[in-house]
Amino acid sequence: MSVLVFAENWDGKFKKSTFEAVSYAGEIAKKISTTVSAIVIGNVSDDDLKSLGKYGAAKVLNVKNDRLNTLVPQAYTSIIAEAAQKEAATVLVFSHTYSGKNIAGRVAARLKAGLVAGATALPSNTSPFTVRKKCFSGKGLTDVAVTSDIKVLSLTPNAFGVIAGDGSASVETFTPAIKDSDFRTTVKEVKKTSGKIALTEAELVVSAGRGMKGPENWGMIEDLANALGAATACSKPVADIGWRPHHEHVGQTGITIGPNLYIAIGISGAIQHLAGVSSSKTIVAVNIDPEAPFFKAADYGVVGDAFEVVPKLLEAVKKFKAH
Amino acid sequence: MKFLVCISNVPDTTTKISFVDGKALNTAGVQFVINPYDEIALTRALELKEALGGTVTVINVGGAGTEPTLRKALAIGADDAIRVNAEPVDAYQVAAQIAGVVKTNQYDVILTGRESIDYNSGQVAGMLGELLEIPSISVATKLDINGTEATIEREIDGGKEVLTTTLPFVASAQKGMSEPRIPNMRGIMSARTKPLQVVEPSGDAKLTSSLLYELPPAKQACKMIAPDKMDELVGLLHNEAKVI
Numbered sequence: 223m224s225v226l227v228f229a230e231n232w233d234g235k236f237k238k239s240t241f242e243a244v245s246y247a248g249e250i251a252k253k254i255s256t257t258v259s260a261i262v263i264g265n266v267s268d269d270d271l272k273s274l275g276k277y278g279a280a281k282v283l284n285v286k287n288d289r290l291n292t293l294v295p296q297a298y299t300s301i302i303a304e305a306a307q308k309e310a311a312t313v314l315v316f317s318h319t320y321s322g323k324n325i326a327g328r329v330a331a332r333l334k335a336g337l338v339a340g341a342t343a344l345p346s347n348t349s350p351f352t353v354r355k356k357c358f359s360g361k362g363l364t365d366v367a368v369t370s371d372i373k374v375l376s377l378t379p380n381a382f383g384v385i386a387g388d389g390s391a392s393v394e395t396f397t398p399a400i401k402d403s404d405f406r407t408t409v410k411e412v413k414k415t416s417g418k419i420a421l422t423e424a425e426l427v428v429s430a431g432r433g434m435k436g437p438e439n440w441g442m443i444e445d446l447a448n449a450l451g452a453a454t455a456c457s458k459p460v461a462d463i464g465w466r467p468h469h470e471h472v473g474q475t476g477i478t479i480g481p482n483l484y485i486a487i488g489i490s491g492a493i494q495h496l497a498g499v500s501s502s503k504t505i506v507a508v509n510i511d512p513e514a515p516f517f518k519a520a521d522y523g524v525v526g527d528a529f530e531v532v533p534k535l536l537e538a539v540k541k542f543k544a545h
Numbered sequence: 546m547k548f549l550v551c552i553s554n555v556p557d558t559t560t561k562i563s564f565v566d567g568k569a570l571n572t573a574g575v576q577f578v579i580n581p582y583d584e585i586a587l588t589r590a591l592e593l594k595e596a597l598g599g600t601v602t603v604i605n606v607g608g609a610g611t612e613p614t615l616r617k618a619l620a621i622g623a624d625d626a627i628r629v630n631a632e633p634v635d636a637y638q639v640a641a642q643i644a645g646v647v648k649t650n651q652y653d654v655i656l657t658g659r660e661s662i663d664y665n666s667g668q669v670a671g672m673l674g675e676l677l678e679i680p681s682i683s684v685a686t687k688l689d690i691n692g693t694e695a696t697i698e699r700e701i702d703g704g705k706e707v708l709t710t711t712l713p714f715v716a717s718a719q720k721g722m723s724e725p726r727i728p729n730m731r732g733i734m735s736a737r738t739k740p741l742q743v744v745e746p747s748g749d750a751k752l753t754s755s756l757l758y759e760l761p762p763a764k765q766a767c768k769m770i771a772p773d774k775m776d777e778l779v780g781l782l783h784n785e786a787k788v789i
Binding site for chain 2: 365
């Protein structure tokens, strides 16, 4: 018996969401009195592989194969399913990132395992195995019982946190059976958004809406985000008009996020927008309209013109960072 | 070319959610619609059919109450509809039911939405791919087909990826793939007479069940800060909220 975590890497490096998934797997392993094995596909250094021990992994299975440097869902599914069998895994943990979403369902179907996609907490009960997740785009919560022998969970980034200790994992080279028929997709090009913080796993997010009056005014939003080390986001109308790219749209029909801090500037707070951001730990709303619905969902509110408030906020953040 | 588009029947995005005794969604006064991402998938399937020829079938796993949603998909332009007569329980059960239909009636391209806006799992496409042993590509923002090969752009963590895959395949649609169409009067009239086939479910494949529903905890009252006191706001974010 074990808990198997798919430890994602990007170009050979782990990000916070991977450490979070390993930490989460470690706490589940304690609950069911077993250990954590991590499966890593890609060229990650031995030191980095061992470092997963700090977060609770006892063993790391590493698959190195140049054909697997980009995500091939069918091949990854075969590998993870074989690793699950080898480690006699009863629980599998993924990050609820784009990659995790791409393969968790395939793996669950392969193993005939019940899946809780977007888990937000540790299992509240292990019999029946019950895990909480958001539903209705964050407007509700539900406790899902998994009735199959094997359980698959994908963890929402920022929902659990990282637990770091001082362990070191043993590293084992894993050579799974790989079939040519698993490679029916071929990646032709990867377009990286370099230098930017990925919205899906950002801890701090600065977001703006129609109150900014036009795309030419986004410079001050980016300056504020840069000063804070935050990702930028936007409301639906702004993405629809084309002021900002679609991948920045947060809300019920955009990306659902749960950062530590969400600063909403010039966004009124329609129910669809709030659905996508309401699980943020702290919300700051800046709006010229004192009746804007966002003030009901926010922790801190500023009634004022974005063009006056944002420069002052930027100045205050810079002053704070300088200390 | 045969397209199959999987349709979820979900509460309209403006719905204020509440639950009945923590056991189920309170559906009183709730308007159900085609899941917005499924509408994107449907539109792209229609555009490709117009360019390449073929048929677009829509499928839904649900009770008779979901038929107006399927009729709307027919009004938008789908040729025919299938309803698997079972209440949807989880992603695996829905995928298994759809896979059961596909196994007896082959399709070249199967599209779903990126996720449904009710349970937000986004897993039906991957599960369908696995159950049918065909490629699955999630969160696709572009889809083009040339002969027996498709070129797809999909979102990845920190960027985008362009890939090719062979037919048949399943992909989940993200914003950008197409702009949803609004049904016109001719479409609405013709939708009434288009075939809507009801098939009985095959087996009981459910692996999870929702035991309890709750609303998120209520927020404390918002603390208002004067617009010229931004140092105070930054201080609160650091000392009180501890987020910076």
